[in-house]
Amino acid sequence: MSKLEKIITQAWYQNKKWILIFYPLELFFSLAQKIRRFFYNTGLFKSYRADVPVIVVGNILVGGTGKTPLVMELVSVLKSAGYSPGIITRGYGGECKKYPLVVNKQSTAREVGDEAILLYRNTQAPVVVDSNRKRSANKATQLGCDVIVSDDGLQHLSLKRDIEIVVFDGQRKLGNEHLLPVGPLRENTNRLNSVDFIFINGKQNISLLQQWKFKSFRLDIKPVTLVDISSKKERGIHSLKNKKIHALVAIGNPLRFIQTLKFLGADVLPHVFDDHYFFTINDIPKDKLPVIVTEKDAVKIEVLPLTGIEYLKISAQLPEAFKIQLLKRLSHLISFNKNRLEK
Incomplete structure (x- = not known):
């Protein structure tokens, strides 16, 4: 982390007032987000629907929140329930030039990124690396996956999703609750109204999340x-x-x-x-x-x-209550899709 990044991060989480000089940029960022989402909601920008259910695990803040361990445990839960899940990821940091790329035993972090290697080794599930979510979802389906778990991608609206899971860091909380670049938020907190599950990594003392406590869980x-x-x-x-x-x-x-x-x-x-x-x-x-x-x-x-x-x-340890709700919702999704295809 560069010295500038450290200064900005401290401003976000220590509520430094000088960061407000970037407030006009925050307004621009917010407007651009609203326009982009409007285009997707109205069909001006196309969003792809995969042939199998898609679960997106992401966050509305920049920085690490515990997303990757959650994805690994989520895949384990799905496997135990009899599903054949696959993971799609951007492969950040990888230098491969040809996509989509399916991670295998010979893959290196330099080629596909560190997180892709970590996910593959810990889950032994198919892991497809590609910044193009439609392409990676198609590849995962071709590999026989009946559920797709998207590592990150909450803001990648080009791929429709059936279940959204957001992860927070219980220590860092929401910072100063401003959007980039004034704060650490990628999206406004009202985005949490539409997600299906919220996980808090560590201490569960974020008062702002009380209105969503019915769908919030602790991530240990x-x-x-x-x-x-x-x-x-x-x-x-x-x-x-x-x-x-x-x-x-x-x-x-x-x-x-x-x-x-x-x-x-x-x-x-x-x-x-x-x-x-x-x-x-x-x-x-x-x-x-x-x-x-x-x-x-x-x-x-x-x-x-x-x-x-x-x-x-x-x-990572996931609560039993979450597992029950997730698998129940997934079962309903698959039944609905099956009936839709038969018609």
Whole structure:
């Protein structure tokens, strides 16, 4: 994260008044959004309907909120219910020139992006990378997927969706509640009226969400184990207690990772990089202290000729009440689509 980005982010979440000098740009951004949505709602811009149900997992803020762990657990829930889900993602940070691209065992983070690799390895579901949502949805359907989970894409109106899930960070909340660039919001909070489910990652104390509490759930993301990137050997997270460590992190909300390590009792020396940053050998500390990274960063570090670096494995836990509601709604969608096609 550059110095300018840090200053702007602090202004968003510490309610600095100087950021209001960009208020005219916020008005322009808001107007452009309304015009764009009007064009889609009236059919002036075309929106594609996939042959199978589409679940979009996204957020209305910039930065990390815990979306990727939620997607992974969501796919697990769908698989357990007998579905064959597929994931579509933009593959941010990837350098592939030919799309759509189906992730496989030989794919690299440099090619398809770190999140695509992470999703594929943790779900073993088809993962299709393409910024064109229509194209990626078609490819997922061709691969035999009967449900599509879109990793991000809440603002990608070119693809119709059947279920929308929004994720918030319980610590950062809604910032100063302004739209970009004055605040961190991609969309106005009234957008939450139309989504189906809202997840709050961590503390559930966002008073603004009280009017949507009937569809709000807590997302618990917990550390599970430490995994050596090279040997895949695991050790317990309790081993971090009272240990001085280096923490390398290049994700949307690095503070959450650092705080998790501190909660586990570690004395953390943080090294923060831009989201999706590709590490080099020179980025790795040369002393003998343990180096801990996120699993998302591990898929980029694993190609370096290094040993002894570990990543913190995490797991998302979804409430049973949400699972019941989701599967019930999905069953109704499939029955409706089947009847529609038969007619």
